[in-house]
Amino acid sequence: MRASATRHAAKGTHYKAVVIGGSTGGSEALDVILAALPKDFALPILAVQHLHPSDDGSFACNLDRVTQLPVLEPHDKERIEQGRVYTAPANYHMLVERDGTIGLSVDARVNYSRPSIDVLFESAALTWGEALVAVILSGTNADGAKGMRAVKAAGGLTIAQDPASAKYPVMPQAAIEAEAVDEVLRAEEIGRLLAELGVREKP
């Protein structure tokens, strides 16, 4: 893991954002990852976790307890700021606008899911290209595989939770089989890698 972090640091890419997608078993991994990030983490994080349609923001609330970063359920057209965690509201797709704001939609479900990981990842790839890091976590369907391919095709860094360590391996496995994954890591390792990639630059 040290090796991979250094490799990306050596590439000299200045990452601008992180997107994370998870389904069943994904929220535990997300907790681990977010807990590893320092208070001055310099990138925005946009997360889609498949939720029950009636979730009323309690997912975002619970996340808030595990991380030092502010966690919010964005309102429509909210400006994306560094060092914040944005979680897609239940029943809405979350998209990234090219002007750096968040868009929401109630379009049809994608992969039976709304929010869908593909929808977030594909729009984020268009906005951030090679400056994007995408992470796919535990889950029982294939949502996210197409999105990971889009991120990789745009030159971004793609990371899958190690299926062997994921509670449900189907989702990371689907992304790996789609040849859309650069790094396969356990949740703690993902946390450490992101912490390194998101170091705030010293003036």
Place this chain on the structure above:
Amino acid sequence: MNNPKIEPIEIDLLLEAVFRRYGHDFRSYARASIERRIRQFMAGTGCASVSEMIPKVLNDKEFFSRLARYFSIAVTEMFRDPFVYRALREKVVPLLRTWPHFKIWHSGCATGEEVYSLAILLKEEGVYERTTVYATDFNDEALERARAGIYEVSKIKEASRNYQQAGGKASFSEYYHARYDAAAMDGSLKERITFANHNLAADEAFGEMHLVFCRNVLIYFNRELQNRALGLFTESLVHGGFLCLGSKEDIQFSSVSNRYKVVDGKAKIYKKKDTP
């Protein structure tokens, strides 16, 4: 892989072509969703680039109609967000009751599920006979289906669940007639509803409304078009009239924010102030 490169300027030009040729204005729609729909259209029709679509749009009306269908996908649900209907029951209906007759404008009604939800609520509160509901959308196909009021049985199951959570007073089965694998909404629910085409990007206000109900339409607009639509709603409402938006929509950052006070922050219900 169907992820062709699209320059933002190509989208500008395509939307400009659509507007200049057919008068349908999508130029002020939120771009991420529009781009997603253009990509879906391209994948479905085998167009390799947006630039290639522009002459086709200009010269082929049928091609445009197919594209327009992608731009106005009408996805909706009965009693979507049940807590909103509870709030309407508890905080809005008691005031609507004080008017001998009141009018409701339901803008962006899509295929009608929300209008019937509203009609059911008003019936149960005993005020349906005193109201006129104008249900509008700019998508004629959707309006046609709204008028018919026939839905898949799978939708009805979800609807019954939502109806209970919304504080429904009867059994949802009283409001529809099952026919094979479809359910037809009861005719009495339609009595006070007028369906009409209205485009928030082009048309004018409707007068003298007591409640404007417009949910999950503004999220598809950019700020400028949002302000236009909110301006129409404000112009249409009587003093003390109500505005109900989608759960993730807000007037806080709009040009009409000071014209309303908040009735229910979560359900996004606002009341127009007496004086501007």
